[in-house]
Amino acid sequence: MWQALHEELAPLGLSVVTVALDFDPAKARPWIDVAAPTHPSLIDSEHRVDELFGISNVPMAVWIDETGTLVRPAEGAAIQVSPLRSMEVPADLPERMRQVLTEMKNFPDTAEAYRAAIVDWANRGAESPYALTPEEVIERSQPRSADHSRAAACFELGHHLHLQGDHDAAVAWWKEAHALFPENWTYKRQAWTLESTPEGEDSDKAQEVQDVYGTSWSDEFLRLGGGAAYVIAPDL
Amino acid sequence: MLLTELTMPAVDFEAATGWAAKPEGMCKGAVCVPAPGAVGGDGTIDVTAVAARLGMALVEDVHHNVWALGPESGGRALTTAVAPELELPDADGNPFKLSAMHGRKVLLVAWASW
Numbered sequence: 001m002w003q004a005l006h007e008e009l010a011p012l013g014l015s016v017v018t019v020a021l022d023f024d025p026a027k028a029r030p031w032i033d034v035a036a037p038t039h040p041s042l043i044d045s046e047h048r049v050d051e052l053f054g055i056s057n058v059p060m061a062v063w064i065d066e067t068g069t070l071v072r073p074a075e076g077a078a079i080q081v082s083p084l085r086s087m088e089v090p091a092d093l094p095e096r097m098r099q100v101l102t103e104m105k106n107f108p109d110t111a112e113a114y115r116a117a118i119v120d121w122a123n124r125g126a127e128s129p130y131a132l133t134p135e136e137v138i139e140r141s142q143p144r145s146a147d148h149s150r151a152a153a154c155f156e157l158g159h160h161l162h163l164q165g166d167h168d169a170a171v172a173w174w175k176e177a178h179a180l181f182p183e184n185w186t187y188k189r190q191a192w193t194l195e196s197t198p199e200g201e202d203s204d205k206a207q208e209v210q211d212v213y214g215t216s217w218s219d220e221f222l223r224l225g226g227g228a229a230y231v232i233a234p235d236l
Numbered sequence: 237m238l239l240t241e242l243t244m245p246a247v248d249f250e251a252a253t254g255w256a257a258k259p260e261g262m263c264k265g266a267v268c269v270p271a272p273g274a275v276g277g278d279g280t281i282d283v284t285a286v287a288a289r290l291g292m293a294l295v296e297d298v299h300h301n302v303w304a305l306g307p308e309s310g311g312r313a314l315t316t317a318v319a320p321e322l323e324l325p326d327a328d329g330n331p332f333k334l335s336a337m338h339g340r341k342v343l344l345v346a347w348a349s350w
Contacts, residue, residue: 002345002347005343009343012341013339013340013341014340014341014342014343015337015340015341015342015343016342016343016345017334017337017342017343017344017345018345018346018347019324019344019345019346019347020327020346020347020348020349021346021347021348022348022349022350025325025327025329027349027350028327028348028349029327030349031349032327040326040332040337041326041327042324042325042326042332043324043325043326043327044324044346048322048324049322049344049346051306051307052320052322053313053314053344054312054313054314055346058346058347058348059345059346059347060345060346061343061344061345061346062319062344063341063342063343063344064319064334064337064341064342064344065341066338066339066340066341067338068318068319068334068335068337068338069317069318069319070314070317070318070319071317073313073314074313077345077346118343121341122341125341134316134317134318135317137314137317138312138314138315138316138317139312141312141313141314142312142313143311143312143313144307144308144309144310144311144312144313145309145310146291146293146309146310148306148307148309149291149292149293149306149307149308149309150293150295150306151306152293152304152306152307153293153294153295153303153304153305153306154295154304156237156238156304156306157238157295157297157302157304160238160300160302160304161297161300164300166300169297169299169300173297186346186348189348189350190348190350192350193349193350197350202349203348203349203350204350205350207350
């Protein structure tokens with residue numbers, strides 16, 4: 001998907017740079033091999049882009065112009081309409097699953113407009129109405145509270161201790177990060193998938209982690225406001 | 237940023253956080269925050285003092301003798317629209333600097349296997 005966009009827009013001077021938020025590069029590797037990117041495809045095992053740009057879920061993106069200036073802050077970066085939006089939710093599913101699937105239909109409907117905005121920017125550069133001024137970029141970047149700063153520090157401590165082999169200590173710090181910044185899904189999904197992925201398999205996405213974290217992806221998805229709240233929709 | 241002591245050279249602090257020690261205080265982009273006493277005459281940063289001024293959480297794991305310093309807070313995620321330098325490896329471990337893309341537009345997309 002990103003490779004196709006890169007090929008389309010590279011002649012206009014735009015490059016896609018993908019950044020995988022994965023502790024373990026080996027988990028990202030199979031996806032990268034399939035995509036066969038000709039653009040830079042990087043691994044951010046420390047989730048540094050969370051701090052640097054305000055990334056809090058995936059996919060999210062920032063736009064950077066030729067001078068190294070941000071012209072759009074971190075925002076949801078879907079460029080394909082989610083099939084979940086138009087899915088008929090079968091009536092005979094368990095109630096819980098119906099709730100989750102019904103909420104997924106509320107993912108923001110911005111994929112086509114966002115993709116078109118990228119193409120417009122590639123063509124028109126600073127003349128594109130989607131390229132914001134530095135003041136607008138800062139103002140539209142996500143709020144950062146003292147708790148968010150503390151969550152970043154806790155998440156980093158957890159990663160450090162995880163690498164040191166002290167997983168229990170890591171989980172304690174990650175739980176604190178999750179409590180301080182519940183809307184940051186990268187902190188949660190990254191930590192949870194370590195518990196719910198069987199050895200040697202692809203990263204689990206369902207993330208039923210009741211035994212360790214007392215929650216699951218679907219619990220948190222519903223608790224925090226469902227599909228509309230899950231994505232920071234680009235304001236185009 | 238992980239720390240094992242709470243002082244560090246100002247130049248290292250700037251490389252890690254984007255905040256530079258200047259006569260008017262700690263500065264990033266167009267923003268300068270007065271930080272009296274935070275920088276010693278030898279250019280050493282008192283991390284505790286700077287963290288308090290900039291709203292950076294300083295969290296200690298007492299069992300492992302390590303601190304982590306969070307980003308500045310109290311405003312927005314971005315203090316400046318100048319993209320920070322970012323060096324990350326590709327899947328083969330080769331380092332790549334974001335600044336190598338100067339002269340091109342960049343769509344920087346975060347994704348994950350999970």
